[in-house]
């Protein structure tokens with residue numbers, strides 16, 4: 001299995017600002033409306049695994065559902081899928097290794113892991129294989145952190161760096177095993 005993080009964060013390591021703001025993601029003019037490789041990335045994954053808070057954020061976006069791949073939402077508190085999302089998401093709960101084994105057996109082998117706490121939980125069990133992190137040149141001074149404390153250090157190999165719109169830095173790392 002390959003579990004991949006694909007996320008944007010501020011210079012000070014936040015994935016959402018205070019009160020959940022995301023407007024800072026569009027800090028640079030993007031006249032050609034580039035998706036910075038997101039569609040190509042999505043082609044290569046089998047499914048998304050996201051935390052409940054990230055699902056709530058995406059569900060509140062205006063516009064159509066943004067994903068064409070199956071979306072699994074991790075939650076201990078959601079007992080049923082909200083109205084209108086029955087054909088869009090499936091709920092997951094339980095120890096991460098068991099959840100992943102189940103997904104693997106169902107043929108979902110390349111997973112896009114999304115959401116701060118969710119990524120932190122995966123990292124704490126050394127379950128992330130690749131991280132694609134786009135750094136946005138802003139200091140938010142607070143918000144939702146991408147990273148948190150770990151049981152032990154995890155080393156990664158730098159794969160590549162891309163500069164986007166002469167403003168953002170997209171770094172790809174793979175877990176050194």
Ligand SMILES: NC(=O)c1ccc[n+]([C@@H]2O[C@H](COP(=O)([O-])OP(=O)(O)OC[C@H]3O[C@@H](n4cnc5c(N)ncnc54)[C@H](OP(=O)(O)O)[C@@H]3O)[C@@H](O)[C@H]2O)c1
Pocket residue numbers: 006007008009014015016020022050051052053054055057074075076077078092093094095096114115116117118119121144
């Ligand atoms: N900058 C970006 O590219 C980017 C990308 C994604 C998200 N975001 C932002 O990040 C914020 C969301 O991140 P977040 O750190 O608040 O949370 P999150 O990871 O999206 O969701 C956390 C919740 O997921 C559930 N969960 C996580 N691991 C679980 C497990 N192993 N088993 C069962 N449930 C589990 C729990 O829900 P229950 O409490 O229901 O159990 C937990 O409270 C939002 O503001 C979003 O907009 C930004």
